[in-house]
Amino acid sequence: MAAAEEHVGPPAGGPLAGVRVVELAGIGPGPFAAMTLADLGADVVRVDRPGGGSLAVPAEYDVTNRNKRSVVLDLKQRAGVAAALSLVERADVLIEGFRPEVAERLGVGPEVCLARNPRLVYGRMTGWGQDGPLAQRAGHDIGYIAVTGALGMTGPAEGPPVAPANLLGDYAGGSLYLVIGVLAALQHARGPQGAGQVVDAAIVDGTSHLTAMLQGLLAAGRWQDRRAANLLDGGCPFYGTYATSDGGFMAVGALEPAFYAEFVRLLGVADQAPPRDDLAGWETLRELIAARFASRTRAEWTAVFQDTDACVAPVLSLTEAPSHPQLAARGTYVEHGGITQPAPAPRFSATPTRVASGPARPGAHTAEVARDWDVPALTATAGPAEADRPRPAASRPREGDHPTP
DSSP states (O other), X not given: OOHHHHOOSSOOOXXXXXXXXXXXXXXXXXXHHHHHHHHTTOEEEEEEOTTOOOSSSOGXXXXXXXXXXXXXXXXXXXXXXXXXXHHHHTOSEEEEOBOTTHHHHHTOSHHHHHHHOTTOEEEEEESSOSSSTTTTSOOOHHHHHHHTTSGGGSSOSSSOOOOOTTIIIIIIIIIHHHHHHHHHHHHHHTSTTOOOEEEEEEHHHHHHHHTHHHHHHXXXXXXXXXXXXXXXXXXXXXXXXXXXXXXXXXEEEOOSHHHHHHHHHHHTOTTTOOOTTOGGGHHHHHHHHHHHHTTSOHHHHHHHHTTSSSOEEEOOOTTTGGGSHHHHHHTOEEEETTEEEEOOSSOOSSSOOOOOSOOOOTTTTHHHHHHHTTOTHHHHHOOOOGGGSOOOXXXXXXXXXXOOO
């Protein structure tokens, strides 16, 4: 079902109900940040470009565009810029993910937008930030987390680091820090001073911020600056993953003494295990644990540790995760429009959130937004809706976009 048919008018409910957000279409962390605001109830209008679409993902499957509405504007044309600025005048927040100075060249930079709307929160999402020697350079998640030290902590001691998809940089260090910044700036804009501002969210900044505790441990001499040599990076035999007889894996996090005692008892190695605090015996302990896990299937070990405080869990795939009993009981995953996807998070007692609409098709909500935001120029300047034009074989980010996956 097309988004225009299932979602008429601005979203209702959620703690951000009444907040208006303009998202200048991009890829990677920007759309995810805007989705998060939309999940929280904000009325997010995504400004798509003519002929544009999602990067390598058909528009109808791009879950990061759920709960949004879309208009198509050509920001390389004067009329398109004028219509976009009319939206800005009525917005509380703008999000863009271009390289530095691209928005300025298009005529929708912070100076112009804040002059039109002094209370506007102008959120900027980049990998390298708005300044510095690499600010104008292309990049992707893996490069950003590489230079922050975060990537260097992953993987086994021998061999290369392991990239955790694009979760750590794009989304944790990027999108969520942009959301934090936008919400904080929105609180400021609605306070006594009533002033908007620019939020400069850079993936390298956010990812570095995530390492705060580890930097403290490093300074205190409690963290070794190498892989698989520490308590939380796989160096500890009772905090890591182990293969089972059927090719599955179990995750062990039995750090506290009481949890560890329960773990080795249920694993059946309590009488053989060397003292857990004897670092010299850790390799022996690791081999003992590995041999035991390799003797049974993942399902068998899951049953052994179910409903215990041993802190052991099966390692599930993306397709298996929604069926996990805890996630299923909480409704952590939902199905909407035939797509299984994570439900909005976190949860609110007074202002509940939901997946109200599927991925917004480019241009599908032009008439709605023109009416609801009182911007009649949209209908005159907008390009055709995505459903009305031929679909390209593959989509590419527009020139100057922040290139993240």
